[in-house]
Amino acid sequence: MPEYRRVLLDGSVVETERDGADLVAADGRRVRADAARHLPPVVPSKIIAVHLNHRSRVEEFGAVLPAAPTYFHKPTTSLNSHGGAVVRPEGCAWLNYEGEIAVVIGRTCRNIAPAAAGEYIAGYTVANDFGLHDFRDTDAGSMLRVKGSDTLCPLGPGLVTDWDFRGRRLRTLVNGEVVQEGSTDEMEWDMHYLVADIARTITLLPGDVLLSGTPAGSRPVRPGDVVEVEVAGLGRLTNHIVTGPAGIRTDVGAQPTASEEVRSTALGGDWEFRGVRPPRR
Template sequence: MTEYRRILLDGAAVEVVRDGDTLRAADGRTAGVDEAVHLPPVTPSKIIAVHLNYRSRVEEFGTTLPSAPTYFHKPTSSLNAHRGAVVRPEGCAWLNYEGEIAIVIGRTCRNVSPAEAGRYIAGYTIGNDYGLHDFRDTDAGSMLRVKGSDTLCPLGPGLVDDWDFRGKTLRTLVNGVVRQEAGTDEMEWDMHYLVADIARTITLYPGDVLLSGTPAISRTVHPGDVVEVEVEGLGRLTNHIVSGPVPIRTDCGAQPTESEEVLSTAQGGDWEFRGVRPPRRG
């Protein structure tokens, strides 16, 4: 397996290859893994995410999977990188992490079978599909602001090729404590199936990203928290939460809400609404 990263090197975006603790550019320049300023490892034309895929997530919400996957779109302006700040806008309170594995397309893909789909995958990286549930009441269908607001799609730290997604473990840690943990064999639909399903009607281009779902225990995080997603063989994606200094505008659009649906989604399917709001922190 080879791990490719994109970093800022002497002011320019450069693709590098990881060699232990050293990142090497094609021109011979190097940077240390811990000192490098990371960029998202790919530059997609689109980011597509599946709603439900892990059995534990389905059980947590007391629902059932549909007969086929359903999806939503995250705009490319939501992209973020390893060690980047995830911004919770002023006036919002219910920002949740969702640790995921991201599929990266390697060549133009359209109308392929699940058996063929692996040939069109460049590799895999780690993603964190943050959700700003304060907007869930107005965007529940599209998830546009919930999942597509700026900084809510960290990817990285690198793109790993020739990685087998079967039998791998995903963990999400908040301030060093494991919050999510699941195996990829818990997924109802595997990576090849997801690519083939989307490519039936949507052309996927090199660099495009598909987020493959999150397991149970997505919970609210707050400014000052450090969130890490680690996947066996892909490394660890680290981000920290900050508060945006500018409040959500009130002179247009729907405002953040704290309805039963917002609170129950943010706190997980095992939290029952009893008329008492969970504490806001930070």
């Protein structure tokens, strides 16, 4: 399966293709993949993420899936790359990893059937949909700061084409220990469905990214932790957590909190879904 990576090479942004352990530019220059300075593999105009999708995550929260998927938006300024630092601002404590798979759009897509969605997908990459839950109380359900703060959307290491998403394993590791493990087969809505659903009212452009949901096991990480997300056939995305050099300003806006909702959601509890349980099957 071809894999393409964007890297900084001799000070320039260069598109490369993976050749074994090397990355090869169109002009023939080579760099070792493990030594390259990676950039996000795509430059999207928008990043759209689905809420609950993996059945293990639904069961973890004791939730009931809606009749159709719901979504939130991550600004493009949240983009990060393989090897990049994820910033937990000073004064915040509830930064969670969420290992995911990202769908990358290959051509302009609007009002298509799910069966045709594959024709509009350029490929797939690994994602980590980090969330800064300290702001859950203040975003009024938008998830804007929770999921959209700077550095909270690592993608990479590369864009893989001709990849079949069916039956693929995903796992997340923190400091070498497996903390999440799941399969695309446990998704309620597959990649093609998600693309077609969004494209009913929102035009998807080449490079746009859809994040397809995370399995159970999302938990907080701390500065110094190394977080890796592995997806069979897509590779391993690695990031490390750092403390921001400055805290959240206190002279404007709502401040980070550690409410019951914040703690419960960050630790895999059922606060958001309390009193609502899935029906018997």
